[in-house]
Amino acid sequence: MSVLVYIENREGKLNKGAFELVSYASRIAKDLNTGVTALSIGNVSESELSRAGQYGASKVISINDGRLETLDNKAYTIAIEQVATAESATVLVMGSGFTGKAIAPRLSVRLKAGLVPFAIAAPSSYQPFVVRKKTFSGKSFSDVEVKSAVKIITLSPNSFGLHESPVSTAVTTFSPNLLDSDFSTRVDSSEKFSGKVLLTEADIVVSAGRGMKGPENWGPVEELAELLGAATACSRPVADEGWRPHAEHVGQTGKVIAPNLYFAFGISGAIQHVAGISSSKVIVAVNKDPEAPIFATADYGIVGDVQKILPELIQSIKASRSH
Amino acid sequence: MKLLVCISNVPDTTTKIKLSPDNKSVDLSGIQWVINPWDELALTRALELKETAGSSIEKISVASVGTAELEPTLRKALAIGADDAFRIDLNPQDAYQVAEELAALVKAQSFDIILCGIESSDYNGAMVGGMLAEQLGYTSVSSVSSLNLDGSNVKLTREIDGGKQNLTVSLPFLAIVQKGIAIEPRIPSMRGIMTARTKPLTVVAASGSSALTAVVGNALPTAKSACHMVDAENVSELVRLLHEEAKVI
Ligand SMILES: Cc1cc2nc3c(=O)[nH]c(=O)nc-3n(C[C@H](O)[C@H](O)[C@H](O)COP(=O)(O)OP(=O)(O)OC[C@H]3O[C@@H](n4cnc5c(N)ncnc54)[C@H](O)[C@@H]3O)c2cc1C
Numbered sequence: 001m002s003v004l005v006y007i008e009n010r011e012g013k014l015n016k017g018a019f020e021l022v023s024y025a026s027r028i029a030k031d032l033n034t035g036v037t038a039l040s041i042g043n044v045s046e047s048e049l050s051r052a053g054q055y056g057a058s059k060v061i062s063i064n065d066g067r068l069e070t071l072d073n074k075a076y077t078i079a080i081e082q083v084a085t086a087e088s089a090t091v092l093v094m095g096s097g098f099t100g101k102a103i104a105p106r107l108s109v110r111l112k113a114g115l116v117p118f119a120i121a122a123p124s125s126y127q128p129f130v131v132r133k134k135t136f137s138g139k140s141f142s143d144v145e146v147k148s149a150v151k152i153i154t155l156s157p158n159s160f161g162l163h164e165s166p167v168s169t170a171v172t173t174f175s176p177n178l179l180d181s182d183f184s185t186r187v188d189s190s191e192k193f194s195g196k197v198l199l200t201e202a203d204i205v206v207s208a209g210r211g212m213k214g215p216e217n218w219g220p221v222e223e224l225a226e227l228l229g230a231a232t233a234c235s236r237p238v239a240d241e242g243w244r245p246h247a248e249h250v251g252q253t254g255k256v257i258a259p260n261l262y263f264a265f266g267i268s269g270a271i272q273h274v275a276g277i278s279s280s281k282v283i284v285a286v287n288k289d290p291e292a293p294i295f296a297t298a299d300y301g302i303v304g305d306v307q308k309i310l311p312e313l314i315q316s317i318k319a320s321r322s323h
Numbered sequence: 324m325k326l327l328v329c330i331s332n333v334p335d336t337t338t339k340i341k342l343s344p345d346n347k348s349v350d351l352s353g354i355q356w357v358i359n360p361w362d363e364l365a366l367t368r369a370l371e372l373k374e375t376a377g378s379s380i381e382k383i384s385v386a387s388v389g390t391a392e393l394e395p396t397l398r399k400a401l402a403i404g405a406d407d408a409f410r411i412d413l414n415p416q417d418a419y420q421v422a423e424e425l426a427a428l429v430k431a432q433s434f435d436i437i438l439c440g441i442e443s444s445d446y447n448g449a450m451v452g453g454m455l456a457e458q459l460g461y462t463s464v465s466s467v468s469s470l471n472l473d474g475s476n477v478k479l480t481r482e483i484d485g486g487k488q489n490l491t492v493s494l495p496f497l498a499i500v501q502k503g504i505a506i507e508p509r510i511p512s513m514r515g516i517m518t519a520r521t522k523p524l525t526v527v528a529a530s531g532s533s534a535l536t537a538v539v540g541n542a543l544p545t546a547k548s549a550c551h552m553v554d555a556e557n558v559s560e561l562v563r564l565l566h567e568e569a570k571v572i
Contacts, residue, residue: 010485071483073456073463096449098483101441102465102499105453108419114535115419117448130539135446139340140349142446143540184462185492188478192486200484204572228572239502246468246503247482252336252444253360253502261571272336278544282569284561285550295550300564304555312558317572320562 003029003036004089006080007052008099009044016162017095017201019055023163024155025093026056027122030165037061037087039080041068046171053169055162060171061087067178070187071099077106079176084111086174089150096154097200104154113150120159120279137252137275156279157200158258199248202231204261205280207250209235209273211266211287211306215243220310221265227317233257235267251276266306269294286310324379324494327434328366329386329425329451330400331359331443332393342541349541358396360508361440363403365498367505369438370404372472379472382406384434388415388424394524402511402519411527416534418446422454423532429459436477437497441466452499461497464490468503 005025007018022038029036038057040049042064049060061083068076080103084092092107094100096118108115116131120141123131128145131153135142199205206225212218225232232248239249250257252272258279265286267273274297277283285298286309295301302309334340334354341350358366366385373380385400386409387393397408409432411424429437439452456463468487469480477492482501511519553561565572 008484071488073453073465077457098466098481101449102453102463105418105422105450106457106463108450108535109422109454109457112535114417115448115450116536117450128539132542133447135541136334136338136340136349137336137444137447138544139338140342141542141544142538143542145537145539146535147537148535185464185490188489188491190483190486190488198485240506247487249502261565261569275336282565282571284565295552297547298550299547299569300561301550301552302555302558302561303552309555309558313561316559316562319559320566 001032001034001090002087003032003034003091003093004039004084004087005036005057005093006039008095008097009040009042012042012044012048014044014048014051015201017097017157018052019162020157020160021093021095021155022052022055022057024122024160026165027163028091028093029056031123031126032091035059037089039063039083041076041079049171050169054164054166056165056167058167058169060169061174062171063174063176065176065178067183070183070185071102072183072185073102073106074184075178075182076103077110078178078182080107081110082176083174092150092152094152094154096156100154104152108152111150111152112148113152114146114148115152115154116144116146117154118156119153120156122160138278139275156258158260159279193247197229197231199231199233199250199255199257202259204228204230205233205257205259206230206263207233207235207267208238208265208306209267210237212238217307218244220314224263224310224314227314235273264294264298265310267294268292269297324381324435325433326369326373326380326383326436326438327386327429328362328369328383328400328405329437329439329455330362330397331440331445331451332356332387332389332396333359333443333445336360336444340543342543346541347539356393356396358400359440359443361442361500363508364505365438365440365500366400366403366405367509368470368500370509371505384409384432386411386425386428388413388421390414397524398519399511401522401524402515403509404515407522408524409527410524411529413529417536418448418450419454419536420532420534422451422458424530425451425455426458427530428527429455435494437461439497439499441499441501452497456497459495459497461495462492463497463499464492465499467498467500470498470500470504
């Protein structure tokens, strides 16, 4: 019996999301009186991997098989399944990002393991095994009982936090037994949005809506994001009209995010928008309409014109930093 | 070539969620049911592909697992343009069971391309597509934001963490689609609504699948405290509050 946690890297580095997953897995392992094994796929150095020990992983397994770089869903699933079986994992923890969404459901079938996606807390009980998740896009929560022997949980980002529990860590390598026929997707080309803060990983998100009036007015939005080390986001009509890239669209039909701080400039706060941001720790809204529904969700608000407030906010932050 | 779009029947996205008195279930009375938004975009893209000159797609089917109450949603899919519909007669307990039932249908009907939405807006699982692909042994690609046919191959774009990729896959194939796959969902035309009445909607008996999970309780979020309003003439006060009170900058 063990808890296996699959951790992702970005260009060879483990990020906060990976450590949050290890923290979460460690909590479950402690409750179950067992250990945590972390699994990494990709080219990550041993010293980087051993950082998982800080959060409680006593063992890290590293798969470095170049063929898996294509994120082939079938082959990836088989590789993780082989590790889960070798480790006799009874609980498997993954992130709920693009890889988790693609792989966890396939693993669920292969391992005949019940899956709780987008969990927001550690299991509330182990016998029966019950985990809480968000449902109806954040309008409710459901407690899901997993009845199978093996369980899979994907964790909503920023829902558990980082918890250090240092242990000494052994890093080992594993070569999955993969046939060429297990690979069935060919990558023709890739595009990386490098250098930018990723929306799904950002602590602070600066988002703007139709109240900005047009793409030519986005300068101060980007400037504020830059100043705060934040990612930029937008409402759906803004992406649909091509003012901003689709990757920035947050909400029910876009990305669901949970930063520590979310700024909504000129966003009305439609229920479908709020569905994507309601888990943010602090929400700040600036809107010229005092009746805008966004103020019902926001923690701090200013009724005013974004064109005026945004530059003042930037000045004010700069000023607060200079003394 | 036969294409299947899997349809989830969900409450309209503006629905206020109420719970039953014992919190064991969601109170579904008075709810307006719709095609899950991503499934609607998937169907829209499927129709665009079929209408492309020289398209090899002969037929677009839609399928959903559920009780007779969801038939209006399948009829709507037929009105939008699907050729036929299947309802698998079972009140499913989890996504695993839905996928098992859909897999049985696909085996009986042999579809070459299957489209699923990335998640359904009720239980927000993002599960059925991947589970179905694994049940069938199909190649799957998730987070697909563009899809085109190229002879017996499919060319697609998917979003990955921090970027996107252009891929080629061969058939049979299952795509789990998200934003971008189509921009505006199609709405039924008057003629579509008329012809939908006579298109086949086949009820299929369940295959004896079983669930691995069950919802045992529900809760509603606690109400947020009132928004702290800051005067528009005093923006520096907001900065102070974010720094000293909320401690987020
Ligand atoms: C099935 C479905 C799914 C959807 N999914 C999403 C989703 O994922 N994400 C999403 O965002 N939306 C989604 N929507 C759309 C949603 O219903 C709203 O239409 C959308 O969020 C509105 O975007 P907005 O707030 O930018 O624009 P608007 O609603 O037009 O609001 C603009 C706001 O800006 C304010 N404003 C205008 N000028 C100024 C100014 N100078 N200064 C300050 N404030 C100003 C206005 O008071 C207004 O509140 C979905 C809709 C449906 C039906």
